[in-house]
Amino acid sequence: MHLDLSELSHLAPIFRELFKGFHISRRDAELYAQLSNCQDQYRGLFKAMGFELVCDTRGFYYFVPEQAAAQVNKTAQRLSLFTFILVEHLADQGRDPLAVLDGGSLGREELPSLLDKYRDLFLQAEVQTQEELEEKVMRRMTQLGFASEENGVYRFLPPMHRFLDVCLAVQQDRDLAASVHSHLPLPTPELADPDAGLEHTADPLDLAPFEGEDETEEQALARAIAAERQEIDV
Template structure:
């Protein structure tokens, strides 16, 4: 196959090789890739790159070393867990809460509770500046999009980590509630 036959090949390759994800928000690259996904996969395969098309309609390269955890992944996992926990504590549908709205950096729940702060400190996230750096990384890989100076929203590729957070949250054991003990009046 001739590389010239694949539209936007250089741009698609550059974005995916840097660890980014391409989703419907990434036009015209996404449409070019979606319409000829197998052709792109066949082109990348001899280079040792496996193109993945996720069920939620986005693309990425399978990581070179699946057993090597990027430094940012634990931070992203804790960041995500806090959003899931916050939504669940409010009784809101978690996926709708996370994927269906824009967030303001200054209104995130991450520093509202001591237990959230403790979790963030375990992964060296100390303040909103660190959260903004983390979100900048998430933007570079196609998981969020900034909508303003401090407003952002999650994109489809965020499901790679978000789905795992939901799965873990559903498997977590629920502590049984101890029955209330009625005290009898003393005579």
């Protein structure tokens, strides 16, 4: 593949964000436009680095490793569990979960009642206080591109569909999954016990598959560019 690096003007910030698990959506206008315009070039370069660039048709990009054998990720488990809780909570209130999680918002003032109502489930995620809920769940959602926060209002972004997909997939009836706003409660998952022998997962929802590896993002990027240039010279 012939790769003109001069066309990839946002290569460094795009790789940096994807490498740390961030989801680039239309809200990130410049990075999203660059990925959309040079999608094949970026996919080829990242493939040489051992990463798969995924473009979700609902409007966001993210990384998964080609060999998905990452450790079970606590953050992914917490965010998945929170999504299940939120879907059930919204349905109980007569609100459409899809309308809220697909571009809608949740106020910070709603967190205490949510925590109190599902305290036993939050304990599974090692979340006991509102401060921990904001730090371990809501803040991570904003850091990874699943939501934005402004003046105490959390607005959900298109990447939330990754968690909504999981919610729909666990339901037995696919017709019921298509109308998730019904008042029937969703089955709620339990977090994996790290002592139960579950050390790895092939789940591409793992949100931090690259943490703890020996190679830094700068080294990985430099290696891939050097390899691509060598291929072009040959």
